[in-house]
Amino acid sequence: MKNLWPIIFFLLISLFLKAQMITNRDSLKQVIATTKEDTSKINALWNLGFSYAFVHQDSAILYANEGLELSKKANYVLGEAHSSMVLNMALTLQGNYTNALQYGFNYLSIGEKLRDS
Numbered sequence: 001m002k003n004l005w006p007i008i009f010f011l012l013i014s015l016f017l018k019a020q021m022i023t024n025r026d027s028l029k030q031v032i033a034t035t036k037e038d039t040s041k042i043n044a045l046w047n048l049g050f051s052y053a054f055v056h057q058d059s060a061i062l063y064a065n066e067g068l069e070l071s072k073k074a075n076y077v078l079g080e081a082h083s084s085m086v087l088n089m090a091l092t093l094q095g096n097y098t099n100a101l102q103y104g105f106n107y108l109s110i111g112e113k114l115r116d117s
Contacts, residue, residue: 025051042070042079049086053093060090081110 028051031044045067052060064086071079084107091100 037070037074039074039076039079042067042074042076042083045070046079046082046086049083049090053086053090057090057094060086061094064090077110077114081107081114084110 025048028044028048032041032048035041035044045063049060049063049067052063064083068080068083068087071077071083084103087103088100088107091097091103
């Protein structure tokens with residue numbers, strides 16, 4: 001019985017963290033739905049994409065692409081960098097290495113311009 005407590009503790013923590021992630025996603029979706037097209041919406045889009053990157057790459061790509069388009073439209077370079085990073089991660093995990101490299105190099109280029117590595 002003594003050996004089961006760490007396992008039970010780990011499972012409870014895992015469930016708690018998963019519930020927090022779902023709540024975070026719901027909050028980000030609400031921000032996206034209610035905010036006009038500005039940096040707040042762009043930040044919510046790439047953050048939502050990042051939260052999906054390791055579990056649902058298709059959703060991550062969808063949100064990050066929207067964030068990238070809005071970033072270019074608003075001339076928000078940091079949003080463009082973050083969206084490119086999420087696209088790089090999601091496409092790599094999906095196995096689309098050619099496009100992932102393209103977004104990775106875009107992210108690197110913007111980072112060098114901003115001197116933010």
